[in-house]
Amino acid sequence: MHRRTRRTLFIVAGVLLLVAVAVFLRSKAPPEAARLLPESDGILYINFKPIRAFIHKKLEPPQRVPEYQQFVDATGIDWERDLDQAAIALHRMPDPNGPNGPVAYSLVLVGKLTGNRLNTWLDAHAASRETYAGKTIYSIPSDGRTVRVAQIGYDMVAVSNTPTPEQIHSIIDRHRTAALPFAGSTVLSRHYHEVPLLALAWGVGQIGLPFSESGAISIFGLSLPLEDGTTIIASVTPTLPLAGSLRFRVEEIAPNDQTAANQAGSLTALVTMARGFTAPLAPTPANNALKELLRTAEVTRKRDRVVVTASLSSAVLAGAAEEENSATSPATQSGQGTSK
Numbered sequence: 001m002h003r004r005t006r007r008t009l010f011i012v013a014g015v016l017l018l019v020a021v022a023v024f025l026r027s028k029a030p031p032e033a034a035r036l037l038p039e040s041d042g043i044l045y046i047n048f049k050p051i052r053a054f055i056h057k058k059l060e061p062p063q064r065v066p067e068y069q070q071f072v073d074a075t076g077i078d079w080e081r082d083l084d085q086a087a088i089a090l091h092r093m094p095d096p097n098g099p100n101g102p103v104a105y106s107l108v109l110v111g112k113l114t115g116n117r118l119n120t121w122l123d124a125h126a127a128s129r130e131t132y133a134g135k136t137i138y139s140i141p142s143d144g145r146t147v148r149v150a151q152i153g154y155d156m157v158a159v160s161n162t163p164t165p166e167q168i169h170s171i172i173d174r175h176r177t178a179a180l181p182f183a184g185s186t187v188l189s190r191h192y193h194e195v196p197l198l199a200l201a202w203g204v205g206q207i208g209l210p211f212s213e214s215g216a217i218s219i220f221g222l223s224l225p226l227e228d229g230t231t232i233i234a235s236v237t238p239t240l241p242l243a244g245s246l247r248f249r250v251e252e253i254a255p256n257d258q259t260a261a262n263q264a265g266s267l268t269a270l271v272t273m274a275r276g277f278t279a280p281l282a283p284t285p286a287n288n289a290l291k292e293l294l295r296t297a298e299v300t301r302k303r304d305r306v307v308v309t310a311s312l313s314s315a316v317l318a319g320a321a322e323e324e325n326s327a328t329s330p331a332t333q334s335g336q337g338t339s340k
Contacts, residue, residue, distance in 0.1 A: 030192045033087035033108040033156070035184040038170035040089035040106065042205025042232075043187055048111075049084050050200050050238070075118045084155075085110035089185070090205065091162055099144040099163075106160040106167045114151045122149055130165065133172050137165065194233050196249065202235040230254055245313040248293070252306045264301040267308060271297045289316050 029035070034045050064072070072078050089106040096102035119136075123129070126138035127146075137150045147161045148168045152175045160168040174184075184192075191204040231253040239245050254260035275294045281287040289312060297310040 030184055030188055031085065031087065033085050033110050034188060034192075036108045036152075036156075036158070036171050036174045037087055037089040037185055037188070038106055038160075038167040038174075039185050040187060040205070041092045042090040042203065043185070044086075044088040044090070044201075044203040046086050046201040047084070048086070071121070074121045076115070077113055077118060082112040083109060084112075089167070091167070100161060104160075104162040106162060106171065107158070108152075108171060109157045109159065110155055112155065113157050114154060118151065118157075132165075132169055133176070135172050137168060191231065191233055194251070196235050196237045199235040199237045200246070202233075204231075204233050206231050239311070245311045248310045248312070250308045254304045254306065257304050260301055260304045260306050264299055264306045267306065268299045271299060285316070292316050 031045060031047070034043060037043060087108045091104040091106065093100045093102055093104055122138040122140070125140050127141050128139045130137040130139070132150075135150045135152055137148050140147045140149065142161070145161045146163075147159065148165055150158045150168060150172065152158050152172055156175075158168055158171040160171070162168075187205050195202045195204065233251040233253070235249050237247045237249070239247055252260070252263060254263055271294060275291075278287065278291050278294060281291070292312055293310045296312075297308060300307050300309075
């Protein structure tokens with residue numbers, strides 16, 4: 001073999017190795033929409049495309065309120081059809097009684113959402129506009145808050161209702177470096193590696209939100225001590241085969257082992273009580289889904305971590321979705337109107 005041929009083979013092998021490494025790293029990286037989110041207390045992510053495929057039933061569109069129908073007519077965007085991914089950053093507010101309430105939000109939405117018609121709608125409803133890094137940010141008043149919206153890519157929209165524009169500026173800045181597979185906020189870098197592979201939806205971050213004045217949630221008299229510093233890692237993952245069922249998993253990282261032990265005991269008792277309460281319920285699709293979740297629920301603890309798992313079959317999930325859809329479909333609504 002000629003020296004030039006060997007050199008060419010080495011170069012090709014090196015390039016293929018680099019491509020393989022890049023593909024591997026990309027598969028382990030958080031979704032781009034989540035990587036664009038600003039610093040926050042928590043992150044939620046939902047991939048709607050496989051969820052729609054998982055239900056695998058054609059559902060009729062629900063009855064739309066007039067305001068939403070006007071938005072669809074003006075922009076051509078139907079969130080139920082065109083939204084493929086949603087990444088949401090949760091920002092704890094220092095004053096829970098302020099205009100934003102206890103939590104403000106920053107979102108990156110992905111799908112068939114952008115275009116001139118959306119720009120026209122935003123421009124018509126905006127109280128002011130700002131140009132930042134070549135992107136137009138529209139500020140729209142809403143219930144005492146300001147909602148800022150910007151189209152940041154051919155299929156991406158950024159939205160934030162935080163008191164200042166800092167968060168939407170951060171999303172735009174991160175969009176420039178989106179090719180870096182492990183870029184992202186502190187919450188993402190700390191906890192995403194614990195999210196199960198192939199999760200359709202997940203959430204990570206610290207609770208620390210004012211659920212109650214005592215800092216704990218009380219259900220049926222059982223106190224769930226979700227204290228400041230408690231971290232939650234939640235996920236929804238399909239089982240194999242993909243048409244089988246969805247596995248729900250919520251992991252709490254408590255401040256210490258004793259808190260975790262108390263939490264595990266409270267959750268176990270709560271699941272047992274809930275099974276008893278739901279047993280007499282009528283066998284509707286929604287009730288069947290709830291019963292299946294409770295029947296398959298398991299609570300385990302290891303040191304400072306408490307894990308709750310449950311599963312839901314695709315057939316039961318599709319039945320519940322179809323029931324909810326039929327309850328609000330135009331045909332149902334018109335039928336009810338006729339019977340009166």
